[in-house]
Amino acid sequence: MEMRLHIHVLTILLLISARPPTVAGGLCRDSCGDVPVRYPLGIDDGCGSPYYRNMLTCTDNTTLRLRTPSGTYPVSGADYADPHLVVTDPSMWTCARPFTSVHAAPFSLDTSTRFSLSPRNDHLFFNCDEDRVIVAPRPAICDRYPDRCDSACDNAGYLCRNLPGCRDALEEGNMTCCTYRPRAAESLRTMMRHCEAYTSVYWRAVGDKFPPYDQVPDYGVRVDFEIPVTTRCLQCQDRRRGANGTCGFDPLTRDFVCICDDGRNSTTDCADVGGSGHGASAGVVAASVVFSISAAIGIGGLVLYIRKMRSNKVVTCGVQSNENRFF
Secondary structure (H helix, E strand, O other): OOHHHHHHHHHHHHHHHHHOOOOOOOOOOEEOOOOOOOOOOOOOOOOOHHHHHOEEEEEOOEEEEEEEOEEEEEEEEOOOOOOOOOOOOOHHHHOOEEEEEEOOOOOOOOOOOOEEEEEEOEEEEEEEOOOOEEEEOOOHHHOOOOOHHOEEEEEOOHHHHOOOOOOOHHHHOOOOOEEEEEOHHHHHHHHOOOEEEEEEEEEEOOOOOOOOOEEEEEEEEEEEEEEOOOOHHHHHHHHHHOOOEEEOOOOOOOOEEEEEEEOEOOOOOOOOOOOOOOOOHHHHHHHHHHHHHHHHHHHHHHHHHHHHHOOOOOOEEEOOHHHOOOO
């Protein structure tokens, strides 16, 4: 019985420790629904930059979502030339549906990430308590001391008179509106305590028109992101050299990995078939390293366990009981 137990434990240790680490290889999806997903972003672990790890998900391969401290939000668009995402907050009011009061946490971001709220965002607040919110005309003190005006907004704003898709909606619905550009998520929460609803409008670029007509307002939250530029990533993506690689990282170590179209991974680029490139053999080498460490720890624990079993062996009539059953 004891010998059989030793064999079972050793078998499990071998199976566990021989598994190669999870490294993305040819698994990087380049879109989710209609939204392109490219470096530095990724929806598969090990793809893109580790700075954005686990921040984007793809629901049913159709809806890209961004995780933030205030919730998980659908992403309706992405631009990599002018790096930004467009996020939709379901709690926002738009003129596409009847007005209802929505007391929900407004969209916010973790400031420790490489994402940031774009200065092209404006927020509109509806039916605010004018005893608590400073409504237009915007006091001159707000221009001189903006830190003193967290609950101030401009009631004569252009956007209130020209809501995207329904210019006259506020007049018909007898609603009050003010525009506000928040400095931080806390100021948004302050406003929401005194207003019935809000919406976010960002200024979308519309091609080669001349300012100020090169931007139009649209519903959504523009979230800017940084694209880390490294020599290894540029080399990995350099198709002039036949590299054909996608920049990624090892999920275990966060070290750079060039993910090749043929399923190989390389520490430099996919054109390098020599020493730094590795495919299945890399998994074997990595598994050997993991095995040597895990096996040493596991076997050490096994020896201690066997010694304990010998000193505290419980057997009833030669049959192992439930009290000392290991498997």
